[in-house]
Every structure is written in C-alpha cells, then in structure tokens.
Amino acid sequence: MRKILLIGNGAREHALAEALINSKHQVELYAFGQAINPGIKQLSIQYKVGSSSDFEAISAFASEVSPDFVVIGPDDPIGQGLGDFLLQHNNLRSVAPLKITAQLETSKAFTRELMAKYQIPGLPKFKVFHNADGISAFLADELGGNFVIKYDGLLGGKGVKLSGEHLPDINAGVAFAEECLADCDRVVIEEKLVGQEFSLLALADGENLYTFPAVQDHKRAYNGDEGPNTGGMGTYSDSDGSLPFLEANDLQDARQINQQILKAVKTETGTPFTGVLYGGFMVTSNGVRVIEYNARFGDPEAMNLLNLLKDDFVELCEAILAGDLNKFPAEFTKQATVCVYAVPKGYPENPQKGAIIKLNKGDYPAKVYFASVNLLNETDAYYELEMSGSRAIAFVGMGATIEEAREQALTGLGQIEGPIEYRTDIGSGAILQAKIKMMQNLRNS
Ligand code: AMP
Numbered sequence: 001m002r003k004i005l006l007i008g009n010g011a012r013e014h015a016l017a018e019a020l021i022n023s024k025h026q027v028e029l030y031a032f033g034q035a036i037n038p039g040i041k042q043l044s045i046q047y048k049v050g051s052s053s054d055f056e057a058i059s060a061f062a063s064e065v066s067p068d069f070v071v072i073g074p075d076d077p078i079g080q081g082l083g084d085f086l087l088q089h090n091n092l093r094s095v096a097p098l099k100i101t102a103q104l105e106t107s108k109a110f111t112r113e114l115m116a117k118y119q120i121p122g123l124p125k126f127k128v129f130h131n132a133d134g135i136s137a138f139l140a141d142e143l144g145g146n147f148v149i150k151y152d153g154l155l156g157g158k159g160v161k162l163s164g165e166h167l168p169d170i171n172a173g174v175a176f177a178e179e180c181l182a183d184c185d186r187v188v189i190e191e192k193l194v195g196q197e198f199s200l201l202a203l204a205d206g207e208n209l210y211t212f213p214a215v216q217d218h219k220r221a222y223n224g225d226e227g228p229n230t231g232g233m234g235t236y237s238d239s240d241g242s243l244p245f246l247e248a249n250d251l252q253d254a255r256q257i258n259q260q261i262l263k264a265v266k267t268e269t270g271t272p273f274t275g276v277l278y279g280g281f282m283v284t285s286n287g288v289r290v291i292e293y294n295a296r297f298g299d300p301e302a303m304n305l306l307n308l309l310k311d312d313f314v315e316l317c318e319a320i321l322a323g324d325l326n327k328f329p330a331e332f333t334k335q336a337t338v339c340v341y342a343v344p345k346g347y348p349e350n351p352q353k354g355a356i357i358k359l360n361k362g363d364y365p366a367k368v369y370f371a372s373v374n375l376l377n378e379t380d381a382y383y384e385l386e387m388s389g390s391r392a393i394a395f396v397g398m399g400a401t402i403e404e405a406r407e408q409a410l411t412g413l414g415q416i417e418g419p420i421e422y423r424t425d426i427g428s429g430a431i432l433q434a435k436i437k438m439m440q441n442l443r444n445s
C-alpha cells in the first residue's frame with residue numbers, strides 16, 4: 001500500500017490523482033488544495049483546503065498523514081521551494097524539483113545563461129540587461145526590430161511582450177524593458193522567432209529522461225489563435241508521438257536539448273533535477289529553438305499525456321525518486337488525444353465569476369477533469385457546478401486520429417448547460433493543414 005499526498009487543485013492535479021489511483025498498487029490518496037476540486041475529492045480519502053504557499057500548513061498535514069511521498073502539481077509551490085521545505089521539515093521527498101533546479105522555470109535569465117554557458121543548441125539570440133544602457137541599440141541593430149521582452153521576476157508579473165503584437169516599435173520596447181527593470185533588477189530580451197510551438201515533456205530522475213509524446217497547446221482565447229493569452233485553451237497529441245508539422249529530426253533535436261539541459265542543471269547547481277522537465281520549443285525555418293522551460297506538468301498537457309501511459313504512474317514516481325527511470329521503455333498508447341477546456345464567458349479578461357452550469361453525466365466518450373469549479377449539487381444524472389472565473393472543466397477525447405479524438409472531446413462540451421465558451425478548432429483538420437503549410441513554407445523559404 002502507498003500513501004501519497006497530492007498538492008494542487010486544478011484539472012492537471014485531477015488527472016494526476018486519477019493516474020495515481022489507477023496504479024496496480026493499492027493507493028491511499030491525500031489531497032491539499034486551495035479549493036475543493038470535486039474530481040480529486042472523489043478519489044482521495046482526506047482533503048485539506050489551504051494556500052499552496054502556506055508551507056507550514058502543508059508540512060503539518062504531511063506530519064498527520066505521513067505519506068510515502070508527495071506529488072506537487074503547480075508551479076508556484078515548486079518555484080517557492082515546497083519540495084525543499086518538506087524534505088527539511090518532514091524528511092519527505094516530493095515528485096518535484098528542488099528550488100535551485102526549478103530556476104529553470106522561475107528565472108528566464110538563468111535558463112538562457114545556462115544554455116549559453118553549456119553551449120546547448122536551440123538558443124535564440126538574447127541578452128540579459130541589468131540597466132537600460134544599450135537596450136535601444138540591441139533592439140534595433142542586433143535584433144532588427146524583431147524582439148521579445150521577458151519580465152524575469154519570480155511572480156511572472158508583467159509577462160512576455162512581443163514586437164509587432166504588444167510593442168509597436170523600438171521606443172515601446174525600451175519603455176517596457178525599463179518598466180520591467182524598475183520592478184526587478186533584470187530583463188531578458190531575445191530575438192522574435194517565427195514557427196510552430198510544441199511541448200516536449202519528460203519525467204526526470206536527475207540522470208535519465210522518460211520522454212512523453214509531443215503536444216501542442218493553444219494559448220490564445222479564441223478560434224484561429226486570436227485574442228488574449230490564457231493558461232491554455234486546449235491541447236492535442238498524435239498517435240505516432242509526433243505532431244503533424246514536425247519532422248523526425250525536430251523531435252530528436254528537442255529530446256537531445258532536454259537531455260543536455262538536465263545534465264547542465266546538475267553540473268551548474270550541484271543538484272539533480274527530479275520531477276517533470278517541460279521543454280517549450282518552437283520549430284522554425286532554422287530548426288528547433290527553446291522558448292522556455294517549466295519544472296512541472298503542463299496544464300492542459302498533463303491530461304493528454306497521463307492518458308497515454310502504459311507504465312504504472314506510481315512506479316514511475318518511485319523511479320523518479322530512486323533514480324532508475326531508465327528501467328522503463330517509455331512506450332505509450334498509440335492513440336491521438338485532444339483536450340478542450342470549457343471556460344466562463346468573458347474569460348480571461350472579464351470572466352463571469354459565480355456562473356452556474358450543469359454537466360450531464362450520461363454515456364459519452366469524453367473524459368472529464370474538473371478545474372475551477374465548486375460542486376453545488378450532484379445527482380445520478382448531473383453535476384451542478386459554480387465556476388470561479390478561471391478555466392472550468394477539461395474534456396479529453398482519444399482516438400485513432402486527432403479528428404476522432406477531437407470529436408470525442410466535443411461530446412463532453414455538448415453535455416454542459418450554461419454560460420461557457422470553448423475553442424471549437426483545437427485539432428480540427430483545417431487548422432492542422434494550415435500549420436503544416438506554414439511550416440512547409442518556412443522550411444522552403
Ligand atoms: P514564455 O513565458 O517564455 O513561454 O513566453 C510566452 C509566450 O510568448 C510563448 O508561448 C510564445 O508564444 C511567446 N514567445 C516567447 N519567447 C518567444 C520568442 N523568442 N519568439 C517568439 N515568441 C516567443
């Protein structure tokens with residue numbers, strides 16, 4: 001029997017809870033989250049509500065429960081060092097990197113400088129500035145006016161702004177860079193790349209990677225990749241583990257970069273990276289480039305990938321902690337997956353908070369993962385849920401093709417009565433063709 005403590009209350013953590021409970025070993029699941037996730041609640045034997053940055057409360061709950069290990073889902077507690085805290089105070093290990101190695105996600109300057117120092121391929125032209133001297137010349141002369149400015153404070157604050165989209169000219173770029181500098185002591189500026197983004201995630205035990213199929217997320221709120229950025233409106237993966245617009249060597253290059261990053265982090269910090277290594281890449285006319293690293297499962301990527309596991313997820317977590325992930329062949333179910341999020345109307349800028357929806361239970365093929373919803377009432381026929389303003393429910397379809405998986409996911413969205421929005425184009429044939437064509441044109445240019 002395994003006792004496992006899971007931290008976090010989103011759809012990603014609902015998928016993690018399911019993967020843990022589906023183990024062939026008997027699992028007692030304990031949950032700690034900022035709000036009650038109805039899906040996790042059903043799967044756990046005790047559920048504690050509290051802030052994920054209240055390490056004392058989490059440590060006290062862990063003392064009570066005495067789990068074999070902890071699984072930490074969200075980025076904030078990982079970046080703030082919850083893994084370190086539980087190790088020091090409870091002598092308890094977490095499936096999550098320690099704070100020093102989670103800098104891969106929490107500091108964009110750390111990651112860019114690491115890539116430069118260890119000569120890791122896929123590095124865009126970049127510079128870290130600590131004051132405004134030379135920014136204007138760098139934007140104009142080195143980057144030819146095509147630039148991205150990245151706020152590098154711990155809390156993600158001002159985010160990432162791109163020339164052409166958010167920053168009309170060099171002056172606007174300099175002004176935003178100065179705003180970032182006023183807030184924290186550095187800003188990362190890099191060349192603006194053109195291509196298709198994809199995520200390549202892997203479990204990491206410090207030395208070995210267990211690499212999942214590639215996934216593509218859709219960050220923009222509306223169909224056709226229009227509108228404001230969100231946490232991710234939906235994702236798809238293909239049955240062959242690749243994506244329709246990728247060539248075989250793109251995936252190999254991304255895998256190789258992840259492997260080199262893993263090694264460099266250990267050399268640089270003296271600490272092995274254990275947990276989930278999430279490479280955010282863009283394939284461009286010049287090959288694969290790194291956009292960012294995260295130190296956790298993606299949301300929604302986790303819902304695609306955990307559904308493709310053939311190996312036992314509890315055993316994989318134990319292998320992350322034991323350092324023997326290489327004993328698994330990392331083979332996955334040969335199916336395509338599509339995950340689509342239902343969100344409140346007005347999301348992300350003016351979401352209708354507190355709106356009530358009904359989700360029919362019925363017999364439809366989509367899998368359901370709850371996110372920002374409170375359960376008001378449950379009958380044999382439906383759930384009555386209140387949406388709290390963020391992404392509400394994720395639906396996952398699986399099938400022989402992406403189109404089939406998409407149709408399955410959409411059967412779930414059709415079961416909601418109430419004021420929701422969602423993207424209907426995730427994984428659609430027309431969009432996939434447009435992405436393939438875009439990459440063909442770029443590669444031939
Ligand atoms: P990040 O927080 O670094 O992932 O950036 C957020 C988003 O900004 C990414 O998902 C990309 O769409 C975009 N982005 C970041 N860096 C670049 C870059 N160098 N070139 C083009 N787009 C970028």
Ligand code: GLY
Pocket residue numbers: 217231232294297298299300301
């Ligand atoms: N799907 C994007 C993220 O989890 O960061």
